[in-house]
Amino acid sequence: MAEALSTALGKQGVVIDHTMCLADAAELTRQNTYDAILLDRRLPDGEGLDFIPKLRRSGIETPIIVLTAHNEPSERVTGLDTGADDYLGKPFLVEELMARLRAVLRRPAGLIEPQIVTGRMVIDPLHLSVAVEATPLELPRRELLVLVTLAKRRGRTVLRSVLEAAVYNYEEEIQSNALDAHISRLRKRLLDAGAGVTIHNIRGVGYLLKED
Amino acid sequence: MAEALSTALGKQGVVIDHTMCLADAAELTRQNTYDAILLDRRLPDGEGLDFIPKLRRSGIETPIIVLTAHNEPSERVTGLDTGADDYLGKPFLVEELMARLRAVLRRPAGLIEPQIVTGRMVIDPLHLSVAVEATPLELPRRELLVLVTLAKRRGRTVLRSVLEAAVYNYEEEIQSNALDAHISRLRKRLLDAGAGVTIHNIRGVGYLLKED
DNA sequence: CTTCGGGTAATGCTGCTGCAACGGTCGAGC
DNA sequence: GCTCGACCGTTGCAGCAGCATTACCCGAAG
Numbered sequence: 001m002a003e004a005l006s007t008a009l010g011k012q013g014v015v016i017d018h019t020m021c022l023a024d025a026a027e028l029t030r031q032n033t034y035d036a037i038l039l040d041r042r043l044p045d046g047e048g049l050d051f052i053p054k055l056r057r058s059g060i061e062t063p064i065i066v067l068t069a070h071n072e073p074s075e076r077v078t079g080l081d082t083g084a085d086d087y088l089g090k091p092f093l094v095e096e097l098m099a100r101l102r103a104v105l106r107r108p109a110g111l112i113e114p115q116i117v118t119g120r121m122v123i124d125p126l127h128l129s130v131a132v133e134a135t136p137l138e139l140p141r142r143e144l145l146v147l148v149t150l151a152k153r154r155g156r157t158v159l160r161s162v163l164e165a166a167v168y169n170y171e172e173e174i175q176s177n178a179l180d181a182h183i184s185r186l187r188k189r190l191l192d193a194g195a196g197v198t199i200h201n202i203r204g205v206g207y208l209l210k211e212d
Numbered sequence: 213m214a215e216a217l218s219t220a221l222g223k224q225g226v227v228i229d230h231t232m233c234l235a236d237a238a239e240l241t242r243q244n245t246y247d248a249i250l251l252d253r254r255l256p257d258g259e260g261l262d263f264i265p266k267l268r269r270s271g272i273e274t275p276i277i278v279l280t281a282h283n284e285p286s287e288r289v290t291g292l293d294t295g296a297d298d299y300l301g302k303p304f305l306v307e308e309l310m311a312r313l314r315a316v317l318r319r320p321a322g323l324i325e326p327q328i329v330t331g332r333m334v335i336d337p338l339h340l341s342v343a344v345e346a347t348p349l350e351l352p353r354r355e356l357l358v359l360v361t362l363a364k365r366r367g368r369t370v371l372r373s374v375l376e377a378a379v380y381n382y383e384e385e386i387q388s389n390a391l392d393a394h395i396s397r398l399r400k401r402l403l404d405a406g407a408g409v410t411i412h413n414i415r416g417v418g419y420l421l422k423e424d
Numbered sequence: 425c426t427t428c429g430g431g432t433a434a435t436g437c438t439g440c441t442g443c444a445a446c447g448g449t450c451g452a453g454c
Numbered sequence: 455g456c457t458c459g460a461c462c463g464t465t466g467c468a469g470c471a472g473c474a475t476t477a478c479c480c481g482a483a484g
């Protein structure tokens with residue numbers, strides 16, 4: 001199931017780290033910062049819901065959506081009251097999951113703006129879409145992710161490592177200057193489209209998106 | 213329906229203002245501040261969803277849960293993407309509505325990221341970014357590290373050895389006045405940028421960052 | 425089969441950064 | 455107040471790490 005979801009969401013542009021058990025999940029959440037967590041209930045090493053209070057107690061406020069076959073109303077109540085932000089019973093449409101993800105990400109005001117306006121561009125980080133002067137700009141997935149990550153922190157430097165984490169999950173590792181290549185191609189595309197925006201490099205640190 | 217809900221929720225201790233139409237709802241939200249809004253779609257004076265963008269545009273961030281008989285997945289997607297925080301199809305249990313209310317109210321109002329404000333600068337030590345009066349200041353890596361460590365302990369003397377440790381790892385060793393050189397170049401850059409901050413030297417001890 | 429995304433690698437270039445030299449400054453001790 | 459020595463500030467220079475760009479190729483999707 002998780003496999004299927006990964007590829008399905010991957011096509012929507014979402015980058016996913018995936019594990020089979022709670023122990024690994026704990027490790028991942030300790031080391032990374034995620035936009036959201038999708039949680040199943042029935043897991044090899046325990047009940048998924050038990051994970052929620054542990055996470056919250058360690059100060060992590062990442063939104064959690066529980067995905068599960070346990071879909072009785074009473075179970076939904078327990079799930080939500082344990083600390084989940086939303087609860088979606090199987091089977092469900094990927095469409096709806098995406099919509100609920102967007103709803104949940106929209107919430108923490110200031111973390112993710114629904115629309116970013118910069119230069120001549122309008123960027124929607126939730127739907128992963130970009131437009132220049134109201135005409136949509138089609139970008140390959142990885143370049144899109146780079147642009148959105150930069151746009152979310154526009155005007156501030158974005159560490160190279162942050163960009164890498166945003167574009168690649170931990171299974172994909174890059175052995176070359178793939179990221180640089182994406183930046184370069186993205187620059188060209190932004191220029192051709194007249195985006196009114198420039199990507200600066202901070203040598204040894206990262207990149208920075210600035211309006212012209 | 214609303215009557216039944218009012219009494220049911222009333223028993224749970226919820227206090228409700230209730231209206232039949234969008235016009236009154238607009239009036240109420242203008243004059244009061246609510247913890248949450250429950251919204252039906254089919255209303256005498258229009259589509260309930262149209263109410264959401266109006267509310268958001270007027271700066272009201274109150275969580276909204278849509279309650280409706282329109283319960284196709286595609287309709288749920290539209291509802292959520294219009295700006296609703298949750299979407300619950302009729303019929304539903306009061307139990308579940310309460311749980312979803314709690315989930316929506318629990319959400320943090322936004323995370324404050326730790327940043328240092330000094331002089332005319334804003335420094336984000338986590339993302340290693342610096343801005344003067346909201347315009348980003350691009351600094352080379354080593355100068356950046358110097359500035360951040362000084363800023364973290366601004367107003368207090370920072371030992372020379374501490375600075376060296378912050379800028380160089382134990383494998384790199386310096387046989388010259390490289391650190392002094394960085395300080396010098398950093399000073400110049402801060403001056404040019406009008407950072408409103410000065411780096412003082414404490415002879416034989418270390419350096420000190422002070423606001424002008 | 426074609427197209428396009430995207431990873432790799434070679435090439436050239438930019439500018440950071442370590443170094444050293446020199447001049448300036450501070451303060452202790454007389 | 456003077457002197458001396460240690461410490462600090464500044465700046466030019468050369469080397470090289472890191473980045474930009476481009477061509478190429480593989481593989482997945484249609």
